[in-house]
Amino acid sequence: MAATQVIRSEWTKIRSVASTVWTLSLAVVVTIALGMLISALSKNEFDTMPRQDRVSFDPTYISFAGMTLGQLAMIVFGVLVVSNEYSTGMIRTSLAAVPRRAAFLFSKIAVATGLALVVALATSFATFFLGQAMLGPHRTELGDPGVLRAVVGGGLYMTLIAMFSMGVAAMLRSPMLSLGILMPFFFLISNILGNVDATKKIGRFLPDQAGSRIMQVVTPSGDDTPYGPWGGLGIMALWVAASLVGGYVLLKRRDA
Numbered sequence: 478m479a480a481t482q483v484i485r486s487e488w489t490k491i492r493s494v495a496s497t498v499w500t501l502s503l504a505v506v507v508t509i510a511l512g513m514l515i516s517a518l519s520k521n522e523f524d525t526m527p528r529q530d531r532v533s534f535d536p537t538y539i540s541f542a543g544m545t546l547g548q549l550a551m552i553v554f555g556v557l558v559v560s561n562e563y564s565t566g567m568i569r570t571s572l573a574a575v576p577r578r579a580a581f582l583f584s585k586i587a588v589a590t591g592l593a594l595v596v597a598l599a600t601s602f603a604t605f606f607l608g609q610a611m612l613g614p615h616r617t618e619l620g621d622p623g624v625l626r627a628v629v630g631g632g633l634y635m636t637l638i639a640m641f642s643m644g645v646a647a648m649l650r651s652p653m654l655s656l657g658i659l660m661p662f663f664f665l666i667s668n669i670l671g672n673v674d675a676t677k678k679i680g681r682f683l684p685d686q687a688g689s690r691i692m693q694v695v696t697p698s699g700d701d702t703p704y705g706p707w708g709g710l711g712i713m714a715l716w717v718a719a720s721l722v723g724g725y726v727l728l729k730r731r732d733a
Contacts, residue, residue, distance in 0.1 A: 483584040486574075491589060494561060500554040501592070504635070505600045508547030512604040515542035516611035523615055535695035536617045537627045540608025544631065544692070547600065548638045548685070551593065552659050555642025558589040559724075560652040578729050586643050586721065593639040598632035605631070623694040623706075630691030630710060637710070638663075641684055641717045647724025688713030 491497055519539050523531065562568040572581060605628045609616040619625055646655040663685050671680030680686055681702055690702065690709030704712065 483580055484588055487585045487588040490562075490585075491558060491592065494557070496561075497554055497557050500550045500557065501596050504547045504550035504554065505596060505603075507550060508541075508543040508600050508635075509604050509607060511543030511546055512540050512608045513543075513611050516540050516608040520612050520615055529698065533695055533697050534615065535693060536609060536612050536615055537605065537624050537694045538692055539612070540605050541601075541627075541631050541692050543604060544635065544689070548635060548663065549660070551597070551635050551639040552642045552663065553656065554593065555589070555639040556646040556652050556655045556659065559585065559643045559646035560650060560655060563650040564652055579725060582647060582725055582728055586640065589643060590636060590640055594632065594636045597635035597639075598629070600635065601628050601631035617694070621694075626706065627692045627694050630706065633710060634688045634691055634713070637688055637713050637717050638685070641713075641720050644717065644720025644722075644724045648720070648727050682712060684713045684716035687716075 516536075516539055519534075523534070526534070572578065605619070605624075609618075617624055619628065642655070642659055645659055646652065649655045649658070667680060667683045667685050669680075670676040670683065671686050673680075687704070687709040690704070691706045693706065702709075
């Protein structure tokens with residue numbers, strides 16, 4: 478089967494499965510709604526904040542507060558895109574139609590990544606503009622230094638989260654097992670490692686903590702992170718590459 482036919486086939490699979498469409502829609506709604514809520518609360522509390530917090534106040538990063546839950550939906554999307562065929566048994570039919578496993582896997586990932594990127598960038602820009610509207614006099618502008626980078630970076634961050642989840646799902650094959658590992662990893666283990674003094678230096682190199690740096694415009698006082706915004710996104714990209722290579726190697730070596 479030609480590459481264009483494989484890509485067209487994967488696009489048909491993704492858009493015909495209701496769960497993947499709903500998870501992307503949920504990512505948009507949750508990210509925007511929570512970002513607006515946190516921005517509105519921050520506006521009301523700004524005058525009562527300690528002086529140090531007002532000095533380091535980052536209106537751009539505040540508007541992205543919803544990314545915490547939005548990435549949950551992106552994780553689910555990434556897992557379902559890859560593992561749905563394993564749970565339904567359709568993987569045997571797919572591999573029979575596309576015996577070249579590299580073409581099969583990376584066509585699926587390319588289509589899903591393209592869709593995730595479009596949705597994530599649209600969500601990031603909408604979240605920023607609506608969040609700034611909620612912040613009122615404490616808002617920032619897209620043309621201010623570092624802001625456009627942070628907004629574009631927010632879309633890239635959510636896309637990389639989805640890609641990392643695809644790689645993990647390709648390795649584990651089971652949607653329940655994949656989600657059972659990814660959810661605690663991002664929402665429990667990463668937070669613990671990043672907030673405990675003994676493990677903080679390790680935690681900052683985890684994919685979510687490194688990648689989220691791209692969305693920061695104002696560096697918090699006392700921050701000694703050894704990499705910048707693009708460096709953090711690069712670290713996250715390395716995690717993504719490792720997960721995708723691992724998924725391909727295991728797909729190539731084992732039976733469907």
